[in-house]
Amino acid sequence: MPSRIEHRAEFTAPAKAVHAAFVDKAFLDARLAELGGTGARLLDHTSGAERTSFTLRQGVPADKLPSAARALIKGDLVVERTETWWPAAAGFAGETTAAVTGVPGSIKGVFALVDSGAGSTWTTSGEVTVRVPLVGGKIEKTIAEQVVKLLAAEAGFTAAWLAERA
Known part of the structure; x- marks a missing residue:
């Protein structure tokens, strides 16, 4: 059974400004430099008139992985993640997929970024599936926990990025 990913972040900036950062090449390069790992x-x-898509490569050193994951993955963990964003009725919507090298499975999710109060709210829902008998569920749970931590770190980076440019 897949492990769920749920994350929510609040920003003081409107959804349009947050979205502009989320899809900006300079922002993505800076975020990767700070949070992207190996x-x-x-x-x-x-980027087109209605959609922006990008693919990121991020790495996690083997010594930072839990022992269950190290037993399956030889060497560093490499994640390739694709995001696509588009305007939606209430703000912006998006979807993401990710693959982890050496792990038979996937990460899939959807985003919503909407104005709320004086700022905006970004929500992510998704799931991690790992198809490995006996230990797959444990690895799924570990990956889902790490994804939520990464999303929180990315939200913090985004808030700081926007504050510096306000």
Whole structure:
């Protein structure tokens, strides 16, 4: 059974400003430099009138992984994550998929970014699936916990980025 991912972040900036940061190449490069880990980089960035998509590579050193994950993954963990964002009726919506090298499974999620009060709210819902007998559920749970921590760190980075440019 997949492990759920749920995250919510509040920003003092309106959804339009947060979205503009989320899809900006300079923002993504800076966020990856600070939070992306080993070998982090922006692999692809495509922006059109209605949609922006990008793919990020992020890394986690093997010594930072829980023992259950180290038994399955040989070496550093490398995550390739694709996000697509578009305007929605109440703000912005998006979806994400991610693959982890050496792990038979996937991460999938959806985003909503809407104005709320004097700022905006970003919500993420998703799931992690790892298809490994006996230990898959444990690895899913570990990955889901790490994803939520990463989303919280990314929200903190975003808030600071926006505050510096206000």
